Amino acid sequence: MILINGMEDAAISAADRGLAYGDGVFRTIRVQDGHALQWSRHYAKLAADCKALRIPVPELETLNQDVMRISRAHSTCALKIIVTRGVGERGYAHAGVGAPTRILLSAPLPRYPSQCAELGVRIRLCRLKLADQPALAGVKHLNRLENVLARAEWTDSSIAEGIVRDRAENVIGGTMTNIFMVNGGVLATPRLDGCGIAGVTRDRIIETSARHGAPCEVTMLTWSDIVSAEEVFLVNSLIGVWPVCDIEGQLRRAGPFTRLAQRWLTLEDDAQAA
């Protein structure tokens, strides 16, 4: 099902600035048993990202109705919400642009083998280095060619995710996930001041770990930090938490902190979906 500005439709204007310039933001949300999980967090992030680009924020009530229509039609799905600046005249200036375009697309939840969450996944290091752009860092905007290029580096389906670094070789995250590691009992995740996407699940892990007395360090991490870590895991709103069990051939088991993170998220999500 596709809703465009609240209407069931499969097409958008070819003059939309989302297409012309990637001038918009998006979210990917897990819908489970009719509930859009973490919806209020996703809305808050969507609003913050719109503000970062000075796109008028769609009303919560309006998006709520869209989300409810999708969730009623597809009670379990991957819901993507795109908000673009709208349809504009030619040119980069956006002074005269009308209302933002709201696009909601539902898709089947990706069928990852259950062993991804149980036994863990294999990761690789990508060659592509993310460019530093503080004006856009953390924002889930529609300029995602770097992710496309990084994801195109491998076709081996046994590799679940590629890890990307910035040009100073700091690890930023996966092509579609945020990354966490544990060393000496301390949880850590990369700073995203220059590039990367600050996802909702990353926020949840940071907040929940602090609440449980094991605060997460948000810091600069190198690939060798990751390789030598006791535990590594990947997160996003669709997969939840995936332990990393194979870093380019170096094997490991899912550790206790990773299991704890899985439990935290599952408890919260189950409460929402109940």
Added chain:
Amino acid sequence: MILINGMEDAAISAADRGLAYGDGVFRTIRVQDGHALQWSRHYAKLAADCKALRIPVPELETLNQDVMRISRAHSTCALKIIVTRGVGERGYAHAGVGAPTRILLSAPLPRYPSQCAELGVRIRLCRLKLADQPALAGVKHLNRLENVLARAEWTDSSIAEGIVRDRAENVIGGTMTNIFMVNGGVLATPRLDGCGIAGVTRDRIIETSARHGAPCEVTMLTWSDIVSAEEVFLVNSLIGVWPVCDIEGQLRRAGPFTRLAQRWLTLEDDAQAA
């Protein structure tokens, strides 16, 4: 008029990767008296940019027909050609994506005052710094949020263009133009190894100046190089050559080299449109 994959239509699939990720490239072409000016150069660049992103290049014959249909319907217009990777499943991987999407949009030529080309234009320096991404540098792709942010820095309509630098403070170009300067009789334009768009008109100036025994240096330029230059001019396929006559209040006249560049382009374009 809008043509989508050769069909007259105004809408594209909301699942197109051009919208989802900015996964595509584009060109802006001046159509004059029924002729798409510099069409073979634009096609060559479109093909090169598709290859840079590993998007299958649409056949010349196919695009030719699209362009001719537009030029017959609107004998003088601004023609935008977008080629996206096509409609895809969810996710960054593009292994299973079908054929690319061709989108041609005609718009009225922007009505710039004739004094822009005659007397020159006013420019300013933008605060936004372009991120370095050698994997995408020079390519006219659909990830253009930086241009949108830079263009949003001013609303004063007396300012025709904003100049952007990279993070090392090298001048890269305007938000919608390439920049040239002349100093000590030597023509120069910025290198675009890390960011920026290498436009067709930039290529034409570089090639024509070499043919006329005044080769252009493609080099690193700072803002103070621009400010202290004898001549500065801006180029793109719609405007041709605009002299810069006002750099943040510092006034100057269009110089002889700028006039020569205008003449070179006009002679070529008039021959094509004849």
